[in-house]
Each structure stands twice: as structure tokens, then as C-alpha cells.
Amino acid sequence: MTALTQNHARHTLTVDGCATSYLRGGTGPPLLFLHGSGGVAAWLPWMDRLAERYDVIIPDHPGWGRSEMPAWLDTIHDLAYFYLDFIEALGLAQVDLVGNSLGGWIACELAVRSTIALRRLVLVSPAGLRVPGVRKFDIFAHSHEDVTRRLFHDPALAERVLAQPVDEAALDLQLKNRFATARVAWQPRLYDPHLAKWLHRIDVPTLILWGEDDALLPAAYAAEFARLIPGARVATIPQCGHLPHVEKPAVFAQHVEAFLTRESA
Amino acid sequence: MKFYAFHLMPYADLDPQYTEKYDSAWVTLPNTYFDRERGHALYNRYLDELELADAAGFDGVCVNEHHQNAYGLMPIPGIIAGALSRRVKGKLLVLGRALPLLNNPLTVAEEYAMLDQITGGRLIAGFVRGIGAEYHSWGVNPTESHDRFHEAHDLIIQAWTKAGPFHFEGKYYDFEYVNTWPRVFQEPHPPIWIPSQGSSETIIWASAAERRYTYLQTFSPIATVRRYMQMYKAEAQKAGYTATAAQLGWSVPIYVAESDERAKEEARPHIEAFVNKFLRMPLDMLLPPGYTTLASMKGVMQAKAALSGTQTMDQLLERGTFICGSPQTVRETILAYQREIGFGNLLPVMQFGTLPHDLTAKNIELFATQVIPFLRDHVDADAPAVPTPA
Secondary structure, eight states: OEEOSSSEEEEEEEETTEEEEEEEEOOSSEEEEEOOTTOOOSOOHHHHHHHTTSEEEEEOOTTSTTSOOOTTOOSHHHHHHHHHHHHHHTTOOSEEEEEETHHHHHHHHHHHHOOTTEEEEEEESOOBOOOTTOOOOOTTSSOHHHHHHHHOSOHHHHHHHHHSOOOHHHHHHHHHHHHHHHHHHTTTTTBOTTHHHHGGGOOSOEEEEEETTOSSSOTHHHHHHHHHSTTOEEEEETTOOSOHHHHSHHHHHHHHHHHHTOSOO | OEEEEEOOOOOTTOOGGGGGTOSOSBSSSOGGGSOHHHHHHHHHHHHHHHHHHHHHTOSEEEEOOOOSBSSOOOSSHHHHHHHHTTTOOSEEEEEEEEGGGOSOTHHHHHHHHHHHHHTTSOEEEEEEOOOHHHHHHTTOOGGGHHHHHHHHHHHHHHHHHSOSSEEEEOSSOEEEEEOOSSOOSSSSOOOEEEEESOOHHHHHHHHSTTTOOEEEEESOOHHHHHHHHHHHHHHHHHTTSOOBGGGEEEEEEEEEOSSHHHHHHHHHHHHHHIIIIISOOOHHHHSOTTSSOHHHHHHHHHHHHHHOSOOOHHHHHHHTSSEEEOHHHHHHHHHHHHHHHOOOEEEEEOSOTTOOHHHHHHHHHHHHHHTHHHHHHHOOTTSBOOOOOO
């Protein structure tokens, strides 16, 4: 365990043979955040904010970031079963599960298998479905720069992200994350043809959060998730792209807190 | 030394202005650029050119597989090979089928067995992984490319060499009844060649003592050809045997004309179209994640970044990516490279880019009559591949 600040630390736990790296900070009920295809580089201010009320746990998925690439990683389903084991290994119960993009897809796949350890579910522009005729942006056919520019509503934010220096280690991580994403999401592109059949099994209160100007996964997908998950609520964020927690961290945190603290969802 | 005429069968009538609207001749170039009538004429012209090469004195002819692009019009190479199989008297090389792209690799075992039967054992069977762009075009996961390639290879070899029916149990392919009819003509199976643009993983695998497959370096600067063939020979030594010249092949565009000046003048627009129009694609299309190891990917990214932009014929000549000149120049160039590097197979691409039929036919005739006989006299393909000085 490495102390980074007083509020959080990086840990490694071996689950299913995979040395899994995760950040953890704060106190309160457990909140597990599953990142998108680009991974999570560091502890960010929105995490600090949620850590005031929650025990925030942010793993690097097996195959991503500082976690190992396990030999068993073939499909998104492997990650769903892995996180069921991960939750068990940490001894968590009544988990609030938050997932963005590919992480939202994993959260859905996990929840259709079992919600026994879950309290509430927040899906932030999740992948995982196909809405016929609504085309997703092909993240594999475009350069890292083009994809980054598509991620945000605010072009200046994209340029700031791109202006950050990329050293050898950062480039290695970028390529590693891209490999892992392709591993589970190349074909069919970023969805599971069988997921829609089983989303009705999700029996915990669910919030679907979407940036209104998401240019990767159009906000039209929010309605499809809402149609398929019983009782799901939808909230959209104006002037926001595919990563609300990065582009509008305060609004994102507000939505998450409000939903998680509602008397009845 | 053996000589096999390699045809890529490009859509040579491609409107070169396409680059004003599109960044690639692969994956996303609309097929409305393909004219039906011209396509018909091109296929028949190209078949004529390969038949001409065979009749003129090449040891055989060679076709390959590419999908959804203007670079090569042979998505199903077996059709072209089938069309050639009765007229061509030399070897028939299919270099090769892109195994990971196929849902069922048994189709390759069958296709090659049919060609081997029709030709009475004149087939040389190539296995490739396809190029990166084809993992986009074909919707195949590039991170599974190497594993699928190896498993599909094992399946095909077993389909040719084990009595059927048998159960093949793989991770990607599991077939209860493998029982390929027809059987291959050659015993135990057709010679196997592995074309590549250069990858140490591929070379280590191809050169292993139990395989000893012929390694074919395709369209690369001579420094790259040298490096990978040296690696093959070194790997063979490690595996306890000495590689022969017949285990090494080089495929390179070549143009021969009456004089050096005339050759350059005639070839220039067509070889430049080949590299700048037909091979054009963004790096992310060429290198999907997982297509190579992370280390190789970083290497290729750096190499390609250095090469980005338009390439001229003079640059290609300087790097030895293209050979062009009078018969004497071409003979001496090839002989010098052969003496140094030790390959026993040369697969000249006699038509490239927009090179028209009359020049292609002249190129084939001049190479067959004024280059091949000289080199045959000077190089023994069965000799051990000469050691390359370090």
C-alpha cells in the first residue's frame, strides 16, 4: 500500500490470478467506479468530493493501467465475473456501482448476472447496446488525437488534454489500454448482442447519466437503456461530452450524490 | 535461384484524385470508384500477364489475398489460382490465405487441396495473417490474430496429414469431424511459405526445425530484407540446422527497360502511384491494437512516422525497395544482393500501381529473357544460404 495523500492510497489485490491495482479513499458506504476504455490515470478532484461520503474504490480493469493482463481475458463477460469476485474478495456489500462507457457496460453485464452485492447502479454513458441505425463513433479507426477531440463538448478541454506531455510510460499505458479495449470490444463493436435480452434482470435502483453532446455514444442510447432497465431514471447534462466526470465533475458528483442519497430511488 | 512472377492485381484505373477526398485506398474508399467494365478488362488483362510470365520462362506465378481496397483485387485468391491452374505450367503460388480472417480455416485446407490436385502437385501454399486494415474490413479481432493464425495452421496441417475423420479441439476452432476431401496431391503436403513484412515472432516460428517454412520478405527496403533474413539464418542455427537459400524469398517490384534512363522514365509515375496512392492508409488502420506486440508496434510507429509523406521513385531506389534499370543493371543489382543475403527465391512484382499492359508485358519479356537466365547460371537455390557478415 502506497500512501498518495491523506485521503487515498493505491493498493494491489490478486483476484482470479490477476494482480489488480486500485485506488481507494474516503469513508462511508462502498462506491465502486469502473472506468472507460482510456483507464484512470490518477486520483481526481471529483473522487475527493465523493470520498467525503463514500469509501471510493477505483480499480484498473484486468488488462488496463497498472493491473496485469490475465490469460483468461477474452470477452466483456470475463470482466463481469471478475468484478463479482473482486467485490467478494474485498468483502463488500451494498455496493453503489458507477461505470462510465466501457465500465458502464461491465457494470450492466455484472448486474444482469447478480445484483446481490449491489445497492444502486449509476451508468454514465455506458456502452454495451446497439441501437439500430444510431451509429457510434469508431474509436479504433481514428487516431488518439481524433478520438480525444471527440470526447469533450469543450474543444479547449480536448486541446488541454492533448497538450499534456506523453512520456514513454504514458505511451505504454495508452497502448496497453487500447489493446485491452480491442480485446473485449472490437467485434461486435462495443456491444454484446445478448445484453439487451437480460437487462430486465436488474432489480436495483438505476440512474442513467448522459452528456447531451456525447459524440462517441449518442445520447439516443440513454432512452434504450431506460427502456430495458426496469424503473431506470435518466438525467442528461447540457454542454457535456462522453466523460461527464472529467468535463463537468461538479455536476457529475451532484447527480451521483443526489441519486445515491434519495430516500427511495 | 527460382523466379516467380507476383501480381497484386490493383484497380489500376483508380482515379488518383481520390486523395483529395479520402485518406485511404483501403477500408473506407467507396467502391463506387470501381467501374464495372474496367474491372472486367483488368481481371482478364492480369490473367494474361501471369500466363505470359509463365510462358516466358518464370518458374511459376503468384497471387495473394486482400480485401476491400483498390490495392489488390483478389479477395478470394483461389478463384484466380483456379483460373490459372490449367494454362500455367510452372508452380502456382498462393501467398497466401489470411487465416485469422476466416471463420472456418478448413475452407483453406479444401481450396489448397483442390488446387494441388488440379495442378498435380504444383501448388505452393502460403499462410498469412492479413494486413491490419483487413481487421477493420473483415470485423475480426486483431488481438486474437496470432493465436488464431497458429491454431488455424495446426488445423490445416492436420487436415492434410491425419487420416479423417478426427476431432480437432482448439480454443477458436473445434470441429467434431475433420475429414477433408480431396486430400492434397503432394506428400506430406504442399510446401508452405510464410510471407511477412518483417516480424521476429513470425521468423522464429517459421524457421523452427519442425517447420522450416520458406520465409518471404515482401515490399521492404533492402536493409530490412537483410536484417530479417539474417535473423532467419541465425534462428535456424539455434534450432540446429543450416537454412538453405530455398528457405528465403524476396518479393520486390522490378522494372527492366532498354536502358537505365528509359526504365526510370517509364516506371516513375507508376511506382510512385503504387506507394502514394495504392498503399495509402492512416497508421491506425495499418496497426490495429494487438496486430503486433506492443514493442513491435512502437517500433513500426516510429519507423512509419519517419517515412510519412509522399515517397519518390528515387527514394525507393536508394533504399532498395524498388529495382529498376537496364537488364545489366538489374542483373548486377540482384546478384549483389543475392551474394550478400543468400535468398534463393525472387518474386518480382512485374506490374505495380498504374503500370499499363504494354509496359508490363515488355517488363516480363525482358526480365525473363535477359535477367533470369543469367541469374540461374550464377546462383544455386539448393545451396546453403550464405552466412551474412555481421
